[in-house]
Amino acid sequence: GENVEQHPSTLSVQEGDSAVIKCTYSDSASNYFPWYKQELGKRPQLIIDIRSNVGEKKDQRIAVTLNKTAKHFSLHITETQPEDSAVYFCAASIRAAGNKLTFGGGTRVLVKP
Amino acid sequence: DADVTQTPRNRITKTGKRIMLECSQTKGHDRMYWYRQDPGLGLRLIYYSFDVKDINKGEISDGYSVSRQAQAKFSLSLESAIPNQTALYFCATSAGGAILVTDTQYFGPGTRLTVL
Numbered sequence: 001g002e003n004v005e006q007h008p009s010t011l012s013v014q015e016g017d018s019a020v021i022k023c024t025y026s027d028s029a030s031n032y033f034p035w036y037k038q039e040l041g042k043r044p045q046l047i048i049d050i051r052s053n054v055g056e057k058k059d060q061r062i063a064v065t066l067n068k069t070a071k072h073f074s075l076h077i078t079e080t081q082p083e084d085s086a087v088y089f090c091a092a093s094i095r096a097a098g099n100k101l102t103f104g105g106g107t108r109v110l111v112k113p
Numbered sequence: 114d115a116d117v118t119q120t121p122r123n124r125i126t127k128t129g130k131r132i133m134l135e136c137s138q139t140k141g142h143d144r145m146y147w148y149r150q151d152p153g154l155g156l157r158l159i160y161y162s163f164d165v166k167d168i169n170k171g172e173i174s175d176g177y178s179v180s181r182q183a184q185a186k187f188s189l190s191l192e193s194a195i196p197n198q199t200a201l202y203f204c205a206t207s208a209g210g211a212i213l214v215t216d217t218q219y220f221g222p223g224t225r226l227t228v229l
Contacts, residue, residue, distance in 0.1 A: 001172065009153065032216050043203065043220040044156070089155055098144070098163060099207065099216055100171065103155035 002027040004092050006104025013080050014112055021107045023090035024072040030092040032099060033066060033073050038087045038106075047088075048075070051095075080111045116140045117221040119204050125227045126194050134189045134224050136204030143208065145187040146218065147171075147179060150201040159202075162187055194228040201225050 003026040013019045025033075031052035036044035050057045050064045050073065057064050061080075066073040077084055087108050091101040117138045126132050136145065143164050148156040158171030160179040168179060176198060180188045191198055204221040 004155075006155070034216065034218075043222050045220070046217050049216060091155075093216075095216060098161065098169075099218075100146075100158055100161060101156075101218065102172075103157070105153050105155045 002030060002092055002094075002102040004090060004102050004104040006090050006107055008107060009105065010108045010110070012110045012112060015080060015082060017080055019075075019077040019080055019084070019109055019111075021075045021088055021090070021109075022072060023074070023092075023104050024070075025092040025102075026071065027092070027094070028068075028071065029094050029097075032093045032095045033064070034091050034093075034101070035062075035064060035075050036089045036091065036103075038089065040086070044089060077109075080109075082111050082113055085109055085111045117204060117206055117219050119202075119221040119224050121224060122222065123225045125229065127229050128195055130194050132191045132194055132226070134202055134204075134226070136187045136189070136221055138185050138204075138206045138219075138221075140206055140208075140219060141184075142206040142219075143184065144206060145181065146205040146207075147177075147187070147189045148203045148205060148220075149173065150203060150223075156203060159189065191226075191228075194226075196228045199226060199228045 034049035037047045038044040063076045090104040093099045146161040147159040162181045178190045202224045205218040207218045
């Protein structure tokens, strides 16, 4: 089955700096890659996603890039703010197979003011 | 997201007890999922259901069972709880069906289960 590796497990950045989280996946058939943000004590919420027919997607301060050949995708957060502090999860799935998500282990991001 | 609710929110039980976690949704979604979250392991899929008559095992179904009582309700049972089932459990939903399929999964607030 699919395996998703996520790095780093923790990331500390200064407010205003950029943060990058990287994920690799094993199943070349995967074609949907969402990113979820989980604040302390809260439920995971989708922040951005990308499908395999697109190489990059942006939404304000966040962007995701996908390299299908290398089977890795990354989340970029620019101009980090304290409210970006949370745990971020990447995931991968095959849309035609019911979109069962396989998650990475998570990255705890701390933005220091 | 108040459209997906879980009960109870917290539960402490003893080894060997049967316990049921319930999930309800008012989003009208066909697809429902149960995940388990452990520190450093992300979320892992336990069971999923695409409609009332469709139940499928996920990657870690051993020791768990589910029931899809209606489109809006999906319950997870631990027949005989053991300490390593102590975790945070999330229900999620997504739209599906013949006409519209979207990818986004919406999570419930979670149930923190402790097995002593």
